[in-house]
Amino acid sequence: MGNETTRREELLVVAARLFSRKGYHATSMQDIADELNILRGSLYHYIESKEGLLYELMELGIQTLMERVRPIVESDLPPDEKLARLIQQHTVTIASYPDFMAVFLHELKSLSPPRRERILAYRQEYDHLVRRILVEGVECGVFRPVDVRVVSFALLGMVNWVYQWYSPDGPRSAEEIGAIFANVVLQGVLERPEK
Amino acid sequence: MGNETTRREELLVVAARLFSRKGYHATSMQDIADELNILRGSLYHYIESKEGLLYELMELGIQTLMERVRPIVESDLPPDEKLARLIQQHTVTIASYPDFMAVFLHELKSLSPPRRERILAYRQEYDHLVRRILVEGVECGVFRPVDVRVVSFALLGMVNWVYQWYSPDGPRSAEEIGAIFANVVLQGVLERPEK
DNA sequence: CCACCAATCAAACGGTTGTTTGGTTCTCAC
DNA sequence: GTGAGAACCAAACAACCGTTTGATTGGTGG
Structure with missing residues (x-):
């Protein structure tokens, strides 16, 4: 870790920024290379292909999100507290790495089927984490009996x-x-009369 | 209206489907023409340019949404009822025209600045409609004093x-x-004790 | 000082892109 | 049955795409 960034990490950051601003297909290898002041052929010293690069960025995004949220779900806090912390942590993570997260959320369709399948597996795993909290809360009566999937x-x-x-x-x-966000989801926006 | 669809409308529908599934830049004029069984040059009999086509689709999307939601905001229902209906109508509209709405929500960055500006103006107008309901509800005490922008x-x-x-x-x-959705936003998911 | 290796260049590859132009076919109103 | 206009074709355009290859550079450890 530390303060040193390798050339490769620099490439990933630049690519994430361009992919998130202009979109994957609208960004050429030329664009990325220009930002790094090298020729576009030279990029292949660091990556296998443009699509491989995209996959790596998306995997980084979803993994970061997951490793920050899983501890909350697996803790032994009460469900309402878990839900509040999950919402907050997810929000903070997106705000911390907006480029990577935007790519992850936007470019699934730009992946070829095999790679897309792998990212979809991550995503479903994450969805499952969220639902577990809701199911738990409904079962122990902390939450109202809502439709867990839709909520x-x-x-x-x-x-x-x-x-x-x-x-x-x-x-x-x-x-x-x-x-x-957490407050709205838990309490709703409606004011309530005294009794 | 009626049951007859002109060739041009067919083009718009096909383009919306392809743009929403593969993305604007990943869809070629060739792809669209193939679906209509004509050559790609022939498309220019109906449209001015690929980007002009994209703009038209996005405008159709946001306009449809707006003309369905505005009557609700301008009605004289109580704010909580307005909010519930807005949420429901917005949801139903997206589910009714998923291709057009996906393009509208996804491809803003694919427009050149002048056209993007025009779509952004629509979007801000729409945001304003939503906020008006929230402000109204907070002011008359039906909603709790929430942060209108964030909510x-x-x-x-x-x-x-x-x-x-x-x-x-x-x-x-x-x-x-x-x-x-409306129920969650208004009431929250939290179960409440009897008194 | 030499050998190695990462980093980069230079040049080319076949393919595809959006768009334009000029011509052809077909249908229908008069 | 002729003129008009809509719908489409055929062919070309320059520009750009992602990727590959082989050579070159510069620094670093032995």
């Missing part, structure tokens, strides 16, 4: 959308946004 | 994400999904 999609849409509008210069930090 | 993004993420997973063959109709 988990609602939740994922809410947090995944963050990369579309979040800016570090905005009025709220990623932590605050995560907390607001 | 509106939460809400939009939730409903926009629908195109990623909805299937007409799934266990729930778009109307049901919309109702579940």
Whole structure:
């Protein structure tokens, strides 16, 4: 780790930025090479192919997300606390690595079937983590008896959308946004009468 | 209207399907022409350019959404009822035209700046509609004093994400999904003690 | 000082891209 | 039955694509 970045990591970061801003197919090897001040053929000293590069970026994205969220799910906190922390952690992670996360969320269709299958497996694993919390909460009566599948999609849409509008210069930090999200999902927006 | 579809409308439908499945840049004029059984040069009898075609599809998407949602916002229903109906209508619209909506939500970055600006204006207009309901609800005490900006993004993420997973063959109709969404946003998932 | 190796260049490859041009076919109104 | 216009073809255009090959550079350990 430390402060040194290898040339290869530099390549990955540049590619993630370009892929997320312009899209995978709209970004040429030329574009990436220009940013690194080398010729486009030279990129193949670091990567196997353009699509291999895309796959690597997406795998990095989903793995980062998963290793940050899994400990929460497997902890022994009460379900409502787990859900709140998951929502917040997911939000913060997306805000921390917006380029990688945008690529991961956007470019699944740009992968060839075998690689797409592998990323889809990751994604389903992650979906399962989210649902486990909901099932747990409903079973022990902390949550109302909601449709777990639909609510988990609602939740994922809410947090995944963050990369579309979040800016570090905005009025709220990623932590605050995560907390607001969690609050809405748990309590709803409706004001309640005293009794 | 009626049952007759012109060749041009056929083109738009085919293009929307291909753009949404493979992405704009990954879809060639060849691909579109093949689907219509003509040569790719012949497409220019109907459209001005590939990007002009994309713009037209996106405009169709956002306009459809807006003309279905605006009457709800401008009605004189109470804010909680307005919000529930907006969420449901948005969900149903996305489920009804998934190809057009996916293109509208995904391909903004594929437009050149002038056209992108115009679509962005539509989108901001739509965002404004959503926020108006929230502000209204907070002001008259029906909603808790939430951060309107962040909550509106939460809400939009939730409903926009629908195109990623909805299937007409799934266990729930778009109307049901919309109702579940509205319920979560209004009430939250938390069970509440009797008193 | 030599040998190695990572990093990069230079040049070419076959293929595809979006778009233009000018001509052809077909249908239908008058 | 002739003129008009819509629908489409055939062919070409320059530009760019991802990838491969073999040579070259510069630094570093022995």
